[in-house]
Amino acid sequence: MMDFMTLIQVLDSTVRLATPLLLACLAGLYSERAGIFDIGLEGKMLVAAFFSAAIAYVSGSVWLGLLAGIGASMLLAGLHGLASITFRGNQLISGVAINFLAAGMTVLIAQDWFQQGGRTPSLAGNARFNPIELPFAEALSGVPFFGPIYAELLSGHSILVYIAFLAVPGTWWLLYRTRFGLRLRAVGENPAAVDTAGVSVVGLRYAAVGICGILCGIAGAYLATALQAGFVKDMTAGRGFIALAALIFAKWRPWQAMWACLLFGFLQAIALRYQNIDLGGVVIPVQVMDALPYILTVVILAGFVGKAIPPRAGGEPYVKER
């Protein structure tokens, strides 16, 4: 059915498609581990995608675009923080509002700036993140088995892909090996205890929401300036929710988040390459592949295959001294 080179190509596309999921998933991990539910990952990615593409197009520099994307995403993250931390509002409703705000504003501004029906002009050259060849990729590509894996699968991605995958051990280290990480996890489980220890609950939660904004910003910029060459309306296409699903699937842990995102990226890659999959007479329609991440997440949430228990203080605004 699938020869070795096809497999390498599918896995290569898996890595590309998993990258935005992974960045958004880690973004959600910081926020939710600190007790702030975030269903606004989608919206933050979307504004970042637009502003990175728009600024990259205008300035000709993708790095300025990335900065603009991160800035826009952090603005919405700040809004989420304001609503859910400062004003102790409903975090889920705030997330819904942010998604709509992003969906509407990106098209409004895109239309106002570029008049191309809610998209940015195509990016080229330095306005995009271009593939990076890892050292000796060319020379080693002839080596059987390992050559193609190195040259095709590991080499030739944009810098953001490598950043995303490096962010996994980085997140693990930050959460489990630093004082900041311990406090961040504690504030999501028992904010009163953190408060008693004299550490600012509000400060920690804003920090977590801020990191979430940065990572969503990179995720969005990757979509518009690396995976594709420009912004189109609603280009996140539910990726923020798949990332949320991956986060639950991974039970809010960084390494597992990476595997979950790779799995969901793999499903997307398969759905992209094959329309209907014929498994010895039984045909799996493409819609099943589309729905599989969500179905798997519901199954995990239902606790039939190991229980997914969210951080205990998740979604609860913290009220000092009661």
Place this chain on the structure above:
Amino acid sequence: MDKMPHWADVVLIPLISLILAAILSALVILAIGEDPVAAVKMMVNGALGSTYGWGYTLYYATNFMFTGLAVSVAFHARMFNIGGEGQAMLGGLGVALVCLYIPWPHWTLALVFASLGAAVFGALWAAIPAWLQAKRGSHIVITTIMFNFIAAAVLNYVLVNLLRPARSMDPASAKFPDAVHLPTLHDLLAPFGIAFSKSAPANVTLLIALGACVLVWALIWRTRLGYEIRAYGHSETGALYAGISPTKIIMIAMLISGALAGMMAVNNVMGEAERLVLNATEGAGFIGIAVALMGRNHPFGVFLAAILFGFLYQGGAELALWTKIPRELIVVIQALVILFTGALDNMVRMPLEKLFLALRRRNA
């Protein structure tokens, strides 16, 4: 004692939130380089200036009444049903099956059974997340979001592989037979000598939506079950102590919620498109969230908010037609309404509460 009189809570706060949203939207329109005052005039003219405009406004409002009621019934049991979109999609499937496969002699019979089909399909789609919440503690918000995506995939599959007529490229069902054509407001008002636009899509489903508003009001405030739903929403432990079964309340509230969301399909699938298409719901399930928040979960509030959003939808379409302002302005307004009436509620409420306390102190 309450910090604020009740009327301030139900009238003043939504009004201030609405004004804040309107000011920000006006700034957005200014930034685009258009005149907000002219834009409002155009919206009012386009949405309310003719029976044609009213026909569209009321058509959209009918959708939003159903989805708004759906969200608010779940809210009363302190559950956030984001799945209205998926439930409405499945409701559309129910309507399509009833209309396509049963030869109806008259539209009245078809309407009854199509409503039933829509309600049952919508309720069933809400039943799984409800059961998982009640029995397995899976967060209803996440599961209903997931079920929206699953619903889209299911509908896609059914339309492409099962319902699509042979030799048609369009992922849509066949057109419904003429016998199930629902009378529009034009047909309904003509016997009374009232001239109403022939081409506007508002139809008899509007009356069902109004009926649903009344029924939901009666259910929530005039029945034992409604009392139990509200009691559970106020305090789960309190309800448990009073002998109310959480499983029962979660299931019933979500089934009613799903059924209401599903019934939206009678309006848009049977009343307007007269066939099932992909993305028939066009986000109306999500607007239900804004409508419920704005209407303070009260059926009368939902009714008013649905009319307001119907007006925004039709007015926004007019703006997109005649100015540089894209339709997405409505999405922004919707986001701002959700933000101010929902998430930033305390930002509006806290200063107001202080004001009322200060006034009371002065009077005392």
